[in-house]
């Protein structure tokens with residue numbers, strides 16, 4: 001349950017400085033999607049949820065809308081900004097960096113923008129990472145490439161050491177581009193800043209191909225990732241159809257959330273089976289996955305399987321290993337399924353032509369598609385508006401189609417996953433024809 005208090009965005013103090021964007025704002029008519037800064041974007045979007053709250057209109061929980069403020073907290077001529085990219089690669093990193101720099105420089109007149117390299121390591125002296133001077137000229141073409149010009153790394157670093165670095169360099173606004181682990185790190189930095197009584201705004205931009213951040217319609221990079229996954233599924237389908245008893249098996253990323261697997265599959269409708277972490281499945285038995293698959297191939301001559309990396313982990317021998325972000329290291333469910341399918345067909349004395357596709361890193365290291373490029377740009381613009389207005393411990397979000405400011409503690413409270421009882425999974429069942437339960 002999300003309360004009104006959960007949605008209150010922290011602020012460094014009153015905004016007393018006229019925004020350099022004022023002339024632009026004065027000319028603008030209020031459009032449908034632009035919500036006035038004093039207004040709120042409702043958290044709930046159904047009549048029953050609103051009625052269920054049983055509170056007067058002014059008590060209904062709502063997000064602070066994102067967007068430029070007429071008065072800002074920081075004096076742009078004296079502002080120094082920092083940018084860092086963290087975690088796994090994601091299409092659009094460079095688009096966000098570019099848009100932050102252009103907006104800060106041209107719209108607000110902020111001249112000093114520093115890029116910290118290799119994630120949070122970039123702030124810690126012992127790593128000796130360089131600091132890049134981000135100018136419009138330096139970033140002008142970077143959105144033509146995938147990856148991140150700043151490099152990245154996994155894992156948190158000591159927030160005290162990070163804030164020491166920010167203070168030494170006189171940084172006032174810090175943009176942190178990353179997923180849930182990164183946002184937890186950003187929260188720790190913001191709290192350290194608060195404890196010291198310093199005035200540094202910490203603003204997140206939601207990155208992850210997994211789309212697993214809560215209270216965000218969609219993280220940037222997700223659409224590019226699933227569009228790329230969809231192309232791989234199409235090629236797997238072509239391979240599967242070309243040979244007798246052909247199977248195209250595609251493993252996609254998605255540790256705890258199967259969004260990429262679901263959306264990639266829905267985009268082309270070529271998948272016959274989609275396996276995700278949120279929906280456990282049995283392999284053996286008359287109604288187990290292997291038997292259903294074998295019958296489908298005997299009936300139709302081919303099949304396409306899409307499996308998310310975190311699916312079926314209970315079926316493979318466990319491991320206690322973790323990566324630098326603290327995520328469990330999974331066994332390769334794709335390789336495991338390939339082996340079990342091969343054994344199953346051999347036991348049934350059936351021909352099998354199985355082609356295994358593992359495009360995991362490919363889908364996240366390509367450059368952003370046009371949708372994500374626009375989304376990255378608009379998220380970045382709104383992150384700059386929020387930071388210059390002194391909002392902190394906040395991540396820019398899009399909620400029900402509107403740009404809003406989401407307090408980081410709420411964003412990291414839980415993980416966004418595919419609801420097995422929800423309409424997305426129903427669409428997958430409808431389009432694949434797979435049974436709702438294996439086993």
Ligand code: F6P
Pocket residue numbers: 087088089179208209210253254255309323364
């Ligand atoms: O967190 C995003 C993600 O792409 C996951 O889907 C995947 O499990 C993970 O990163 C793998 O990242 P790496 O191998 O770089 O640690």
